[in-house]
Amino acid sequence: MKRSYPDSSVFLVPLKDGGFARGVVARTAPTGKLLLGYFFGPRLASQTDVDLSGLEPNDAVLSLRFGDLGLFKGLWRVVGKLPSWDPTKWPMPNAVRRDPLGKTKPILIRYDDNDPSKILSEEVLENDNDLPADGLAGYAFVEAKLSKLLA
Template sequence: MKLPYEEGSVFAMPLRNGGFARGVVARAPRRGKVLLGYFFGPRLETSGEATFDDLHPNLAVARIRFGDLGLIEGRWLIIGRVPSWNRADWPFPDFVRRDPISRKAWLVRYVNDDPLRSVSELLSNYDDLQLLDSDGLSGAGAAEAKISKLLASQLH
């Protein structure tokens, strides 16, 4: 089965509170299933409002490892490609996993080509990794909820 997306695909993800967020598929293993995506605000009223010229990895509001079901089912609409897509410009970021009870944190790194395979987990100071996205794997619904909440909080 040919997947409806590839690295560099831009998609419109419906938000729980209405509107859309833009996302970019940054890593898509051949077998699909789990992808790495960069997500962007601001919230758009319609997917037709989406622009591509401001999609830059440093401007992403979140980087998430997520399941591809929203794209497979067509709920997340493929709306184009990043102009002049270059994988090297969209690195696989480091993530952080925190245990609030023990106040321990781990810097988590993944294989550049596989969002399912971590290559290292380094114990770090709990408060030192505040700017990193949390490690975890989100299904399509959880990713929608996370980005919806994040973009809603940016309105206030």
């Protein structure tokens, strides 16, 4: 069964110690189970009267690929859609796969701009250029990470 989360959907992520962060679905895999999201502060006190204006990709505190369980289970409430959605302004970022032991060189991962589950290419790098780490976050990880970022 395909799950549907239209690009430009805005949702709320509950934070530890109360409050919410806003998230935007920027890309959805064909199955709907894997998404690319941009996440924003500041911490909101409540789920009512959520401002959808002013959300710009360069202002995101976090951007990553994540599983949809928070949305699917209804833990993350969709509150609207961004007006005038332009996916070219919300790009699929490159990422780096790093060896935790440091024995191999980092690998640049490029994903399909229309499918965050599809790798287009992998390239060995001399250094990782401080790009975000490759991976797929679960909803609990996203909640914890945003809670720290917006503390």
